[in-house]
Amino acid sequence: MLNSIEQAELGSKVVLCRFDFNVPIVDGEIMDDTRIRRALPTIEYLLNQNAKIIITSHLGRPKGIVVPSLSLRPVALYLENKLDQPVNFVDKIVGSEVRKAVGGLRLGLDNIVVLENTRFDKREKSNDPEFAKELAALADIFVSDAFGTVHRAHASTVGVANYLPSFAGFLVNDEYSRISEAMKNPVNPTIAIIGGSKVSTKLDMINNLMEIADTIIIGGGMIFTFLMAQDKEIGKSLVELPMIDTASDLIVKAEAMGVRLIIPKDIRIGKDLRTPILEEREAKIVNNDKIPLDAMGLDIGKDAEKEIIEIIGTAKTIFWNGPMGVFENELYRSGTEKITRAILNRNVTTIIGGGDSVYALNMITSEPIPSNIHVSTGGGASMELLSGIDLPGIECLKSK
Ligand code: ADP
Ligand code: MG
Helix, strand or coil: CECEHHHCCCCCCEEEEECCCCCCEECCEECCCHHHHHHHHHHHHHHHCCCEEEEECCCCCCCCCCCHHHCCHHHHHHHHHHHCCCCEECCCCCCHHHHHHHHCCECCCECEEECCCHHHCCCCCCCCHHHHHHHHCCCCEEEECCHHHCCCCCCCCCHHHHCCCEEECHHHHHHHHHHHHHHHCCCCCEEEEECCCCCHHHHHHHHHHHHHCCEEEECHHHHHHHHHHCCCCCCCCCCCHHHHHHHHHHHHHHHHHCCEEECCCEEEEECCCCCECEECCEECEEECCCCCCCCEEEEECHHHHHHHHHHHHHCCEEEEECCCCCCCCHHHCHHHHHHHHHHHHHCCEEEEECHHHHHHHHHHCCCCCCCCEEECCCHHHHHHHHCCCCCHHHHCCECC
16 A cells, blocks of 8 residues: 555645656657646646645656756646646755755645756656755655656655655556556456567566456467467568567466467558558558568468457456557557457456557547546556556555
C-alpha cells in the first residue's frame, strides 16, 4: 500500500507535486493533453484542501540544458484555462526567483506555481542530493503523481522524498493498485498478450508473466525470433539473432511450467515495411512456415486472430502489452484491431500498457473504455511493474 494523498494534512501546506506532463507540444500548442487531464483530480483535490501547490515535471530530453521549445510554460497556460484560475510560471527550477514565487502564493486566490522543466538541470537525472534538497526546501509535503516516470530515480521523482513526508496522488495510486492487484490475485484463466517490436525489451516481462498467466500469446515483430527458434523460414522479417536461444529457452520453460505459449499460426506479409503484397486488396496471408524468402511478416493472419479471440473469450484476467503488427499501416492493423475489440467486449480485469499499444487503442476506438479495463499512462513504468521489478518512484511512497 502507498501513502495516499487522502492521508495527508494538506490545509495551508505548501505541496511539491511531481507530475508527468511530458506531452507533445508543437509551436506552443499541446497536441495531446491526456497526461494533464489524468492529473487533474489530484490538482483539484489539493485546491479543495486549501493547499499551496508547486508543480514540477520533465518534458522531452533536453539533456541538462535549457531548450526553449521544451519549456513547461504552455502547460502553465493550459492549466490556467482548464482550472479557470491564475497559474504562475517561473522559468527556473530552484533558486531565489522560485523561492520568491512560492513565498507569494496566496490561499484561495493565487495558489499554484509551475516551475520550469526539471531536466533543464543535469542534476535532475543524476538524482543529485543537493538539488533534491533545494527543491524539497520549498515545500512541507511531496506528492508524486507522475506514474510515467516512477521507474526513474531522479531528483524530483525520488530524491525529494528523502526530505519530505511523501504521498501518492490519485493517478499513481490507481495505476499501482490496479496493476499490482491484477498480478497478485488474478482470477484464472489469466492470459498475457505480448507483442511489439523486440523480444529483448520485453524479456523480463515475459518471464515474470509466465509465473502468473496460464497462456502467453506472442505477437508483433517478436514472433519471428520465436519462429526462427523453431527452425522456420522467416524471409526478411524482423529478427533478433542474439535472442534466438532465449526464445528457445522460453518455449522449453513454458512447456515445463505447463503454460500454453501461442505463436501465431499464420502471418500477413509484405515486401518491406512500405510495400505491401496484396491479394484481393488485402495483405496476403501465409502459414507461419511458408513465409517467402523475399517477404516480411507484418501482422498476424486470420487463423491466428480467430485462435486468440477465442482465448480472450474465456479469459478472466488479461495483460496486454505490444501491438500484434505494424498497425500504423491500415493493411497491417487487423490483428491489433481484432484483439482490441475482443478485449473491450470481454470486459474482464485487464491491464493495457505500452506507449504504442495505447496509441493503437486510441486509433481503433474512441468509445469510453469499460471500467474493468485499465489503460496505463506509463509505458515503461507499467512494463517494469509487470516485470516484477520494484520501482524507485513507488518504493519511496511506501510507509517506512
Ligand atoms: P509498446 O510501445 O506498446 O510497448 P513496442 O514499442 O514494443 O510497443 O512496439 C511497437 C512497434 O512494433 C510498432 O511501431 C509496430 O509497428 C512494431 N511492429 C509490430 N509488429 C511488427 C512486425 N511484424 N515487424 C516490424 N515491426 C513491428
Ligand atoms: Mg513503444
